[in-house]
Amino acid sequence: MNDFSKPVPANLITGFLGVGKTTAILNLLRTRPAGSRWAVIVNEYGEVGIDGAILRDAADGTLDIREVEGGCVCCTSAEEFNFTLAQVLEHVRPERLLIETTGVGHPARIIEDLRRPNIARFVDLRATVCVVSPSDFNCPPLAESPVFRDQMELADVLVLNKADTADADTKTKFMKWGRELFPPKLHVAVIERGTLDPAWLDLGADPTRQAIFPEAHADHNHASPKLLAFPTPGRPVRKESPSACGWIFSPGDVFDEDRLMALFAGTPGISRLKGVFHLKEDWVIVNRTGAETVTWATSHRRDSRVEVFARDIPGGWLVFEHRLVECLQDRPG
Numbered sequence: 001m002n003d004f005s006k007p008v009p010a011n012l013i014t015g016f017l018g019v020g021k022t023t024a025i026l027n028l029l030r031t032r033p034a035g036s037r038w039a040v041i042v043n044e045y046g047e048v049g050i051d052g053a054i055l056r057d058a059a060d061g062t063l064d065i066r067e068v069e070g071g072c073v074c075c076t077s078a079e080e081f082n083f084t085l086a087q088v089l090e091h092v093r094p095e096r097l098l099i100e101t102t103g104v105g106h107p108a109r110i111i112e113d114l115r116r117p118n119i120a121r122f123v124d125l126r127a128t129v130c131v132v133s134p135s136d137f138n139c140p141p142l143a144e145s146p147v148f149r150d151q152m153e154l155a156d157v158l159v160l161n162k163a164d165t166a167d168a169d170t171k172t173k174f175m176k177w178g179r180e181l182f183p184p185k186l187h188v189a190v191i192e193r194g195t196l197d198p199a200w201l202d203l204g205a206d207p208t209r210q211a212i213f214p215e216a217h218a219d220h221n222h223a224s225p226k227l228l229a230f231p232t233p234g235r236p237v238r239k240e241s242p243s244a245c246g247w248i249f250s251p252g253d254v255f256d257e258d259r260l261m262a263l264f265a266g267t268p269g270i271s272r273l274k275g276v277f278h279l280k281e282d283w284v285i286v287n288r289t290g291a292e293t294v295t296w297a298t299s300h301r302r303d304s305r306v307e308v309f310a311r312d313i314p315g316g317w318l319v320f321e322h323r324l325v326e327c328l329q330d331r332p333g
């Protein structure tokens with residue numbers, strides 16, 4: 001039973017793009033006690049949220065999923081985040097709140113906000129879990145970047161996910177490095193497929209952890225206002241942000257799977273791609289990080305949507321949009 005007199009236990013799940021944050025949350029949702037009411041707030045970098053669709057597949061009457069899209073809470077979405085948080089606390093009253101931060105964002109602002117006395121009365125911020133991927137850990141420009149270092153700095157629990165893609169040396173190096181950090185982490189682990197131990201969530205947050213680069217940002221100035229447009233058949237709505245672009249297609253638009261996969265495989269420069277697509281036989285999630293693509297069926301039926309991260313997309317986003325439209329089964333004349 002919910003005890004409304006107590007602050008809601010909450011955790012932040014942080015980490016770079018595509019490291020397995022949503023996968024870890026899905027795993028945690030599977031472990032929750034039967035009947036226990038949980039809420040998840042996902043803060044996505046792009047204007048087109050995909051994680052909400054992924055998480056909603058796990059939803060039943062006791063799970064509430066909210067999306068804060070269009071930028072990270074550290075810059076443009078702070079107000080929207082606070083509004084969403086207030087709604088969840090007031091109307092959902094969960095027994096546990098999980099917050100997934102954007103893969104390009106800095107978690108300092110959100111932690112600071114949650115610790116403000118007016119919010120801390122309602123939210124009991126527990127361990128912040130930072131998920132790291134072996135490829136990021138082994139990439140010095142990334143691992144030394146201010147946002148990455150602060151994600152590590154602010155974490156209470158540090159995990160190396162995707163153990164299946166790490167050699168023994170990387171795992172040993174990660175464990176040694178994680179255990180030598182100061183202030184010490186409450187737990188350091190190597191995991192696979194986001195299998196976080198739910199007990200780690202209740203390790204208390206250390207409020208003395210401070211960001212070293214609180215002003216650091218990845219390159220994300222979300223100057224564009226939110227678009228209020230609706231797609232029509234064959235004509236998607238495009239929402240662009242620096243180094244990423246998202247599209248929403250009309251729910252009746254049906255994609256040819258082979259053409260779609262060929263487009264994604266044949267477009268150089270894509271660093272991350274997430275989408276939900278209406279195919280002839282089914283609706284599917286496509287989740288790609290680097291060269292690895294995972295596809296699975298989903299119950300999402302609202303619309304097809306995709307978010308693509310790329311530094312230099314050949315020909316630009318409009319050309320890519322044209323190619324996406326060419327993947328439709330009945331292409332517009």
Ligand SMILES: Nc1nc2c(ncn2[C@@H]2O[C@H](COP(=O)(O)OP(=O)(O)OP(=O)(O)O)[C@@H](O)[C@H]2O)c(=O)[nH]1
Nearest residue numbers: 017018019020021022023103162192193194287294
């Ligand atoms: N090989 C491998 N892939 C994994 C593992 N865990 C997750 N993945 C895959 O990595 C991809 C990204 O996982 P997500 O959970 O969406 O990552 P994320 O951190 O939430 O991504 P963003 O929200 O876009 O930053 C998906 O295709 C997952 O299936 C793992 O342990 N090993």
Ligand SMILES: [Mg+2]
Nearest residue numbers: 021022051100
């Ligand atoms: Mg995610």
